[in-house]
Amino acid sequence: MTTHCHxxxxxxxxxxxxxxxxxxxxxxHAERLLAEMVATEDAPGRVLYAPLQAADDLPxxxxxxxxxxxxxxxxxxxxxAYNPLVFALQEPGxxxxxxxxxxxxxxxxxxHGADAVLPFRAAHLDGASLEVLAAVAEGTGVERxxxxxxTGAPLIDTSCALRPQDVGLLAALGVERVQxxxxxxxxxxxxxxxxxxxxxxxxxxxxxMLHALVARDGGAVExxxxxxxxxxxxxxxxxxxxxxxxxxxxxxGTGPDDEAPLxxxxxxxxxxxxxxxxPGSSTGMGRVGAVPVVLLPGDPLACLxxxxxxxxxxxxxxxxxDPRLPHPxxxxxxxxxxxxxxxxxxxxxxxxxxxxxxxVGSVEEGGLASAVRADGFVVVPxxxxxHAPGARVRVHVYGESAS
Amino acid sequence: MTTHCHxxxxxxxxxxxxxxxxxxxxxxHAERLLAEMVATEDAPGRVLYAPLQAADDLPxxxxxxxxxxxxxxxxxxxxxAYNPLVFALQEPGxxxxxxxxxxxxxxxxxxHGADAVLPFRAAHLDGASLEVLAAVAEGTGVERxxxxxxTGAPLIDTSCALRPQDVGLLAALGVERVQxxxxxxxxxxxxxxxxxxxxxxxxxxxxxMLHALVARDGGAVExxxxxxxxxxxxxxxxxxxxxxxxxxxxxxGTGPDDEAPLxxxxxxxxxxxxxxxxPGSSTGMGRVGAVPVVLLPGDPLACLxxxxxxxxxxxxxxxxxDPRLPHPxxxxxxxxxxxxxxxxxxxxxxxxxxxxxxxVGSVEEGGLASAVRADGFVVVPxxxxxHAPGARVRVHVYGESAS
Numbered sequence: 001m002t003t004h005c006h007x008x009x010x011x012x013x014x015x016x017x018x019x020x021x022x023x024x025x026x027x028x029h030a031e032r033l034l035a036e037m038v039a040t041e042d043a044p045g046r047v048l049y050a051p052l053q054a055a056d057d058l059p060x061x062x063x064x065x066x067x068x069x070x071x072x073x074x075x076x077x078x079x080x081a082y083n084p085l086v087f088a089l090q091e092p093g094x095x096x097x098x099x100x101x102x103x104x105x106x107x108x109x110x111x112h113g114a115d116a117v118l119p120f121r122a123a124h125l126d127g128a129s130l131e132v133l134a135a136v137a138e139g140t141g142v143e144r145x146x147x148x149x150x151t152g153a154p155l156i157d158t159s160c161a162l163r164p165q166d167v168g169l170l171a172a173l174g175v176e177r178v179q180x181x182x183x184x185x186x187x188x189x190x191x192x193x194x195x196x197x198x199x200x201x202x203x204x205x206x207x208x209m210l211h212a213l214v215a216r217d218g219g220a221v222e223x224x225x226x227x228x229x230x231x232x233x234x235x236x237x238x239x240x241x242x243x244x245x246x247x248x249x250x251x252x253g254t255g256p257d258d259e260a261p262l263x264x265x266x267x268x269x270x271x272x273x274x275x276x277x278x279p280g281s282s283t284g285m286g287r288v289g290a291v292p293v294v295l296l297p298g299d300p301l302a303c304l305x306x307x308x309x310x311x312x313x314x315x316x317x318x319x320x321x322d323p324r325l326p327h328p329x330x331x332x333x334x335x336x337x338x339x340x341x342x343x344x345x346x347x348x349x350x351x352x353x354x355x356x357x358x359x360v361g362s363v364e365e366g367g368l369a370s371a372v373r374a375d376g377f378v379v380v381p382x383x384x385x386x387h388a389p390g391a392r393v394r395v396h397v398y399g400e401s402a403s
Numbered sequence: 404m405t406t407h408c409h410x411x412x413x414x415x416x417x418x419x420x421x422x423x424x425x426x427x428x429x430x431x432h433a434e435r436l437l438a439e440m441v442a443t444e445d446a447p448g449r450v451l452y453a454p455l456q457a458a459d460d461l462p463x464x465x466x467x468x469x470x471x472x473x474x475x476x477x478x479x480x481x482x483x484a485y486n487p488l489v490f491a492l493q494e495p496g497x498x499x500x501x502x503x504x505x506x507x508x509x510x511x512x513x514x515h516g517a518d519a520v521l522p523f524r525a526a527h528l529d530g531a532s533l534e535v536l537a538a539v540a541e542g543t544g545v546e547r548x549x550x551x552x553x554t555g556a557p558l559i560d561t562s563c564a565l566r567p568q569d570v571g572l573l574a575a576l577g578v579e580r581v582q583x584x585x586x587x588x589x590x591x592x593x594x595x596x597x598x599x600x601x602x603x604x605x606x607x608x609x610x611x612m613l614h615a616l617v618a619r620d621g622g623a624v625e626x627x628x629x630x631x632x633x634x635x636x637x638x639x640x641x642x643x644x645x646x647x648x649x650x651x652x653x654x655x656g657t658g659p660d661d662e663a664p665l666x667x668x669x670x671x672x673x674x675x676x677x678x679x680x681x682p683g684s685s686t687g688m689g690r691v692g693a694v695p696v697v698l699l700p701g702d703p704l705a706c707l708x709x710x711x712x713x714x715x716x717x718x719x720x721x722x723x724x725d726p727r728l729p730h731p732x733x734x735x736x737x738x739x740x741x742x743x744x745x746x747x748x749x750x751x752x753x754x755x756x757x758x759x760x761x762x763v764g765s766v767e768e769g770g771l772a773s774a775v776r777a778d779g780f781v782v783v784p785x786x787x788x789x790h791a792p793g794a795r796v797r798v799h800v801y802g803e804s805a806s
Contacts, residue, residue: 010506010523010528011523011524012470012522012523012524040611041610041611041614044611044614044615044618045615058770058772065767065768067415067656067657067658067661103413103658103659105656105658105659105660105661106656106658106701106702107701107702119415120413120414120415120657121414121415125413143768143770147768147769147770148769148770148771148772148773149770149772155772155775156775160802161802163615163775163801163802164612164613164615164616164619164707165612165703165707165771165774165775165801166775167611167612167615168608168609168611168612168703168707168771169608169703169771169772169775170611171606171607171608171610171611171612172606172608172703172771173606174606203574203575203576203577204574205571205572205574205575206571207444207574208443208444208447208570208571208573208574209567209568209570209571209574210567211444211447212447212448212566212567212570213567215447216567253470253508253509254470254523255470255506255508255509256506256508257508258470258508298509298510299509299510300568300571300572300575304567304568304571328731328733328800330731330733364468365468365546365550366550366551367461367546367550367551367552368551368568368571368572368575369461369551369552369558369572370551371568372558372559372566372568372569372572397731398566398568399563399564399566
């Protein structure tokens with residue numbers, strides 16, 4: 001399936017797709033993967049394949065909500081520090097006899113007939129007889145059947161990564177295995193530092209960074225092809241089977257050796273190359289068979305920004321997660337002017353200080369170090385030329401985590 | 404080292420430590436662990452042991468910031484679409500001759516003598532001669548040496564988990580291994596569901612939940628002891644060597660079989676038992692030798708809340724992370740009244756809808772399902788009896804992730 005490919009090398013892009021078009025392409029070509037079963041204890045961070053409903057009431061019977069003595073509430077009426085009423089202490093398992101009390105601990109089922117739990121401080125035990133020093137109302141210290149969850153109630157929705165408490169609840173309900181969305185297998189193709197840069201391949205920043213980003217978004221790097229620095233090698237890496245998505249880093253620009261788009265067009269379809277996104281305008285995307293491919297710029301900052309908005313969206317969609325940016329959002333007031341280019345979606349790195357967002361350098365400058373110095377980023381839509389001081393903006397905060 | 408242990412069984416707590424005292428105990432008894440070396444690619448999520456400074460300028464020489472032709476800017480003065488100036492195209496490696504231009508790609512070092520990069524659209528190549536169609540100013544398209552990072556500049560601080568871009572920058576600087584804080588090895592002791600509850604051990608919710616929480620906070624569960632349901636078994640699990648911290652779940656209350664505090668007092672020191680924290684008031688803490696131990700309530704909701712405020716703080720401190728709650732904070736207006744108890748720190752689960760926080764049930768009710776239904780929680784300090792509708796509160800948001 002070879003498609004038309006406009007060769008931008010030594011010419012530059014004659015036109016750019018909008019970032020919205022690129023996002024729409026991702027949405028149209030990345031479907032949530034199918035299900036697999038995993039042990040509940042391995043499920044944190046995974047996404048349920050189908051919403052889960054409660055198969056039972058929880059608790060399945062009335063139970064003690066605190067440690068104490070199970071009693072019939074009406075039998076305690078009139079009890080007081082100066083008028084102790086004496087109850088017979090009986091075994092907890094049997095139905096509660098008249099005038100009797102039974103020791104219960106938090107979470108234990110109430111003996112049949114009991115309707116309240118008397119706290120220890122309201123009683124005094126003397127051998128097998130219990131002096132009750134206060135009256136309790138019916139229901140005190142009792143957690144009613146189905147108080148927590150009623151059979152059939154919706155429990156956990158899809159599209160969110162399972163949190164620690166979600167996994168705890170599944171375990172509490174006796175769910176030992178759950179059906180989750182299969183983890184996307186991602187191939188990284190590191191198209192290699194440019195020969196002219198003269199850096200050894202060990203200085204590739206994109207591989208380790210993309211590895212961490214893919215894992216954050218619920219994917220798993222299945223294999224990494226390094227040093228694919230000419231068209232044939234890139235094409236072979238694209239055509240090899242066994243993955244759900246391919247991210248190529250590097251060789252996407254307008255230099256003579258930027259052959260990644262040509263390689264994709266050769267073995268599949270290059271749908272988009274050149275996007276009105278800064279940094280990251282040389283990003284491309286397409287498919288080999290049904291496998292979506294994103295061509296990311298080799299420059300690490302552009303690679304990061306294009307990953308966040310486009311390749312990450314692809315991984316998140318495949319993983320069944322919310323496709324939007326996964327960073328927590330904090331509202332902030334612009335401190336120093338944020339300058340952006342009309343016609344481009346700009347990813348502006350900012351620092352947050354005292355609730356104010358200050359740009360870290362200009363949009364296309366500062367390299368990866370600017371993202372390291374930043375607390376987050378502001379996405380400036382293409383019609384705007386920036387944000388004036390005092391404007392309210394939404395900052396996507398890097399690296400705050402509570403998965 | 405056996406210490407005095409007030410037996411609260413069948414009596415209840417005669418006094419409670421404040422949550423602040425419990426946090427202070429954690430702070431006094433949990434020091435950041437020592438360092439280990441890891442490969443940079445394995446460093447995401449780890450914490451640097453020492454702040455890192457740049458050992459080199461980045462870039463280490465002036466380089467092209469875009470694809471194009473390296474030129475001397477002053478030689479392009481006067482060039483225009485109707486007045487093309489002709490340059491000789493030379494090899495990029497050699498010093499730039501007079502009247503010459505050399506092809507460069509983004510990131511490539513500039514040839515000696517060049518001081519600007521002419522974009523492709525401003526030139527027309529005809530064999531070995533280049534028609535220059537526009538003048539460029541000195542510095543155009545050039546990234547100056549040390550523009551991104553100057554030698555000796557502080558690069559990455561400690562106390563934050565390394566983010567994808569941090570790891571990318573380290574790789575770009577040629578840092579192949581980094582010194583990070585050793586990952587805390589945590590033992591989970593699941594003190595078993597109470598015999599009276601009659602649930603099979605597979606229904607333990609705390610184990611899988613704590614596993615995920617410890618991992619979130621930068622620790623690693625080294626071993627899990629299950630079914631330690633009497634004093635001797637708990638004491639043996641506490642006394643075994645090989646971990647940096649121990650979390651016991653269950654058997655902390657006032658029932659006759661709540662022997663975890665007694666076990667800790669027997670083999671070490673029970674420093675605190677009973678905390679003015681809801682849910683989670685039966686939490687305890689102490690040490691076996693130098694190893695800090697937190698006794699968490701068996702009830703899963705209380706276990707979760709006590710983990711977040713106390714045990715998690717311990718793990719985060721050992722791991723070198725910020726000890727405060729790791730959840731992203733969102734400011735919200737209280738919708739329905741949040742009711743809390745004076746004298747207790749209350750962990751109130753809330754849902755967020757349209758920027759308003761609505762409590763999910765009351766503080767001590769609803770079980771783990773209330774934390775599953777919640778988007779986050781509000782920590783109400785002990786002097787307050789809650790928050791009225793319209794009040795602004797800080798919501799710690801569960802499960803938003805961008806690690």
